[in-house]
């Protein structure tokens with residue numbers, strides 16, 4: 390990995406606003422189960438890479454891609470195939 394790529398690594402809080410736009414919920418406290426290793430991590434704690442195309446979210450335990458989000462031309466494309474389960478906290482609880 391180059392230094393430039395390493396600098397692009399953020400935590401899940403960096404995409405809290407983007408995910409809130411899509412899901413209309415607080416997402417940094419949502420917990421995702423990695424489809425690769427089974428690790429459960431709050432979205433606020435996953436590894437986020439904002440290098441194009443779009444945003445890639447990786448499991449901090451095994452590095453598997455959990456989520457890909459591309460925004461453009463008035464649309465969002467969301468690939469959640471790397472997440473086995475996404476647990477959201479119901480608003481108001």
Ligand SMILES: [Zn+2]
Nearest residue numbers: 423426448451
């Ligand atoms: Zn994993």
